[in-house]
Structure formats: structure tokens, C-alpha cells
Amino acid sequence: MKKSKSLSRREFVKQSSIASITAMLAGGASNVVMANGITGVQRPAILGGKPAWDPIKWPKWPQWNSETDDKQVLEVLKSGVWSRAGVVTEFEKKWAEAVGAQRCLSVVNGTNALIVALNQLHVGGGDEVIVPPYTFISTVSSILANGAIPVFVDVDPKTFQMDPAKIEAQITPRTKAIMVVHILGLPSDMNAIMAIAKKHKLLVVEDACQAHLAEYNHQKVGTFGDAGCFSFQNSKNLPIGEGGAIVSNNNEFMDRCYSYHNLGTPYGTAVGAVGTGSIMYNTKVRFTEYQAAIGLAQLKRLDAETTTRNVNAEYLKSQIKDIPGIAPYELYKNVTRGAFHLFAFRYKKEAFKNLSRAGFLKAMRAEGVPCTSGYIPLNTQPFLKDTFATNNFKKMYPKEMLDINKYNERNKCPLTEKLCGEEAVWFTQNMLLGSKQDMAAIAGALEKVYKNAEMIKRQEQ
């Protein structure tokens, strides 16, 4: 934000609102939970009061600055070299550096990063892969796409991450890998998970599709396991529209991933005789030069944005953690940096006069604070039964393994179900790029809804 330029209308509106919010906070109208209920509190927007914040002012996503970002993208466009070449290689080198991995291979999206990584770790038919049910569909579909069966481990609702204490009970002789998901962009408990993997000789694939630059013990996530996978889809913290990457320190594995993603043509240690064509079973999921050019522009702002999200998330958490019925995410003690793709908390309606979560979300949105309830549990979705009914699966597994009732029984995750069905509330990462006043406004809206919960609930009925 350049102070020298005259203020645009939006900036002017924003600054004026900051002034009014600051005045409101100074007046004490909204920053402490009052013992005497709703007196002295502003009317909630859903009941006709003034919204705590105007939604138009949340930071836009994705960010783009023509002055600094257009040049390389236009050069690529004008060059006519659009298929994989030097710019993709440069992006891969920079992403490997950013996360502290030796190698990086970019692919079309995060979904295919997961599919390729599992495939080249030779996870396939007859295998089981341990995975949390609280994640994006691709985590689980990448396992099924390779012919393996997902085995679910419930989450710890405090952290929203797969609970390491529940992993061992799900391990069988078929278990080949643990798929760790750093959900919300917050690191899972890697010390515990890596110890279990080591003990049982299991592969570890990290779904870090939401966790760009997140750290555990000062080490970037995606670099703990045998492979780390990232997404650059438009909503992600490093947005390219579509895009994905695999990182690893295993040269032989990365050479095979390259070969596999490029029609099976020889690459590095994945060698073929001169003049021979494809050397392995393969697909084609190559990244393009213009995607890489967009990625390089986005990469320049990622670190600073990540710092802002961390600062704002911590501040917001401090402002809302004492509101009864609001339980913000908790971090494992070894987490040294979050990516905060999402800011999540658990909503306990008992503390809000039994106002439903849907009613709470509606009231918050009316205050100008966008929020959602997030995921549905993946362990109970119809795509599993459908996959088990395919000819491929019927040929690969004994009948009783594909019995959906037995499968459901084995894969119960009651804590995830409660989280998804009743408690989880999300704010998206772009909101965390706002100002401290923006965070105060979110906290103010939460308090307003808390104090008026009774009235809001009555009006809902």
C-alpha cells in the first residue's frame, strides 16, 4: 500500500471503517464478554443491526500486481514455448529450495501429485493406506485411483489432524503407507507419525496441498516422508489456477516420477536404450510454462503472506479463545510455523443457547464475516461403495474386504463426524491477510452473536 498516492474510494472507506472500529473497541462496546447479557451490545446484523464489517473489504484472492508480475508471463506467452521447458524447471528448482527438498516435480494439479507419488512408491492393488477422513476428496481418491484401499483414522478434534494414537490399531499386514494430511495448513504430529511408520516399515506420503511453508521443528512439511505433495489450485496459498508438485530427496524415485508423468520416456536414472521409446507404465500430467511463470510471481509473495497469516491467526485466536463455546484450533508443540490455509474453530452450541451451527454461520455472515462449516466426513461417502463395485477392485480383493457394511464398521470415525456435522467453522486464508482491525472485527462479530444468541435463535424459529 503506497501512502503517497491519493486514497482510492475503497481504501478511503476501509480507513474510515478502521477508525470507527477502533473507536468502537476503545469504547469497550465489543471487546469484553459482559456478565449482564445483551445490554449495551449492538444489535446483530441478522436482526437488522449494523454489520460488524463490510464483506467487500476482505483481501482479494488471488493477489496480482501487474507492475511486478506481468513481465515474465507475457514473455512466455510471446515466446510460443508453452509446453514444459526452462520456466517450469526454474519453478521446480525454486519450490524445492523454498521447502528445503532436493528435488521437485511439477504436475497438473495436487490430485495428480498424490496419484503419481503413490504410484511410483508402488502403492497399488492389494494394499491399504492409512488416511484421515477429515480432508479434501483427492487425498482419498488418489489412493483408490492406484487400486489401494483407504483405511481411516479418526482426527483429534482439538488439532483437526489425524490422531497418531489411533493409527496402530488400523495397521494390518496389507498396510503399505500412511498418508498424512496437514489439514488447514497446520502440521500434523510428525514425530509421532514418523516413529509409527518406522516401527512398522511403512511409507509416508504427505498431503501438504494446504500447507505451503508450514514447519514442524523448523523443518518444512512435505519433507518428512518419502514424498510430499502440494497443490497450486486457485484457492491455495500459492495460487496458479491449477498446478501441483511432488518433492522428495530420493533421486531414483523422482526420476521415475518424471518418467511416469511424461509418457514413460526415460529420465535420469530411469534409463532406456538409445532409440527406445517409453520404458514404463505411464501417463501425461505435465505442467506448462505459463503456469510456472504465474507460480514464480506468486512465490515471491508467499513467505511474507505466510508471516502475515501467522501473526493474524495468533492475534485472532487470542481475541476469541475466551468466548464461551468457541474452541480455536490447537497446534502440536513442535509446530514452528503454520500455513493457515484455513482458520478453524469448534463451535459449541450449548454455550450459544443452543443456536444451531447453521444459525450461527448465518448470523456471522450477516455481520460481514464469511464462514463455512467445511468438510463432510469422507469415510462414509458413496464413492467408496461405487469403487468397491468396480471390476478392477473385485479382481484385486477378496469379497469380504469389499463388503461395505464390514468396511464401514472398521472405518468408523465418530469424532470426525461430530466435527463435520456439528462443530467445525472455517475462515479462509485470504481473510488472514487483512489488518489487525479486520481480525478485531471478526472477534467483535463473534461476541455480538454470542451475546445475542438467545434473540437470534428465537427469531430463527
Ligand SMILES: *Cc1c(COP(=O)(O)O)cnc(C)c1O
Ligand atoms: C486442494 C487439495 C488437494 C488437491 O489439489 P488440486 O490441485 O485441487 O488437485 C489434495 N488434498 C488437499 C488436502 C487439498 O486441499
